[in-house]
Amino acid sequence: xEILAAVLGFLGGVLAGLxxxxxxxxxxxxxxxxxxxxxxxxxxxxxxxxxPAVVAGAWRQQRYGNVDWRAALLLGLGSIAxxxxxxxxxxxxxEDVLRRLFAVFMLAVAASVAWRAVRMKPAxxxxxxxx
Numbered sequence: 001x002e003i004l005a006a007v008l009g010f011l012g013g014v015l016a017g018l019x020x021x022x023x024x025x026x027x028x029x030x031x032x033x034x035x036x037x038x039x040x041x042x043x044x045x046x047x048x049x050x051x052p053a054v055v056a057g058a059w060r061q062q063r064y065g066n067v068d069w070r071a072a073l074l075l076g077l078g079s080i081a082x083x084x085x086x087x088x089x090x091x092x093x094x095e096d097v098l099r100r101l102f103a104v105f106m107l108a109v110a111a112s113v114a115w116r117a118v119r120m121k122p123a124x125x126x127x128x129x130x131x
Contacts, residue, residue, distance in 0.1 A: 005035060009049065023050065025109050028102060039098045040090050047083065 031042035
């Protein structure tokens with residue numbers, strides 16, 4: 001089971017990077033449908049899984065001088081408050097309602113990705129495009 005989770009995590013990370021979406025949008029349904037976790041546990045696991053990437057990314061970007069530590073502190077504190085509120089809300093909602101809300105969120109992300117794809121200009125003109 002651990003190997004399956006690692007493989008699915010790797011594939012989810014690759015797909016998230018390719019499509020420019022957060023990995024949670026892929027990890028949560030995978031944890032629920034494939035690994036059998038409940039919605040609350042899947043969401044919590046997804047949030048915990050991103051922490052190493054956040055730490056590594058911040059450390060790396062700090063080396064380039066790209067981190068505004070004041071903004072990072074404010075975002076971090078705001079995130080902690082948001083997570084605490086989200087946990088209470090998730091525990092208060094029935095599992096089926098939480099799954100439906102996550103499905104709506106997934107549809108919104110899909111619409112956003114589609115909208116960006118439609119609006120995006122190609123990086124390189126095709127040979128048959130006239131200048």
